[in-house]
């Protein structure tokens with residue numbers, strides 16, 4: 001059944017677990033997530049970016065969510081707009097059956113330029129008021145995601161650097177977070193705590209304190225009823241890099257956020273964990289493998305089925321690691 005983000009994360013907070021939020025663009029990704037959820041009895045957050053909505057078409061996505069809810073009636077399912085950039089994006093998502101929206105006012109509507117605080121408060125407050133009228137949940141974002149290593153901020157797609165930022169802009173200020181939540185009344189707050197979008201997060205094996213755990217902890221203490229969201233939470237597993245590169249890929253060596261670091265975050269109030277890159281890599285590894293090992297193959301299903309299975313296994317692993325398994 002469809003539920004809101006608020007309903008799901010209230011339950012997650014009560015029982016101290018985290019929920020991965022997987023991005024979807026197509027039927028295969030939707031089925032992979034739901035199969036994993038069914039296998040381990042986990043509630044689901046599926047999210048679609050603006051790019052996903054223009055790729056798949058809003059009506060296609062709306063009917064797909066309806067179909068997945070009907071095929072997997074026992075799984076609580078939250079459908080969320082990832083990185084909404086305007087009131088219109090958020091409202092049209094709700095109109096198409098999304099039960100939750102992210103208004104990302106940390107960046108201007110171009111999704112690249114860092115926005116000032118007043119802009120962020122004003123637009124997020126407006127979306128929050130409208131979404132709550134119709135029973136949808138809202139995620140806001142305070143702080144700009146980017147690489148702590150290079151000081152480069154990133155656009156939502158993990159490309160398009162927006163320029164150099166200083167260390168403090170890349171980490172959410174806890175006192176400002178208190179003010180932001182009071183004024184916007186968001187249900188969930190995405191924080192900047194040292195992660196960035198995409199595959200290229202860290203150039204060295206991250207050791208110990210790659211997440212600003214003290215900031216996560218402090219925000220959680222000051223805002224115990226606000227659910228914290230970690231973006232850029234792909235782990236970029238070495239084995240997925242290896243499969244891609246073994247079958248003709250050319251991904252430079254890179255490091256993501258280790259699963260055990262995310263689990264530490266969950267112990268300090270992180271409830272929603274955004275993962276897209278890992279799912280993309282799980283699928284692409286299989287596309288490359290099939291293309292290379294059976295070059296005569298031309299039936300798309302022969303590519304898509306192993307890709308779906310690999311994504312399903314990845315999702316299942318995260319449900320188990322984050323404590324989502326058994327909570328449906």
Ligand code: G3H
Pocket residue numbers: 023049050051052082083156157158197276277
């Ligand atoms: O935050 C970005 C998500 O990974 C979605 O990426 O805009 O390429 O669909 P996308």
Ligand code: 13P
Pocket residue numbers: 023082083158196197198199230231232233234235274275276277278
């Ligand atoms: P990754 O690129 O680390 O998977 O992050 C996805 C994300 O934050 C979507 O909003």
Ligand code: NA
Pocket residue numbers: 047080081082083102139274
């Ligand atoms: Na989001």
Ligand code: ZN
Pocket residue numbers: 083197231232274
């Ligand atoms: Zn994100």
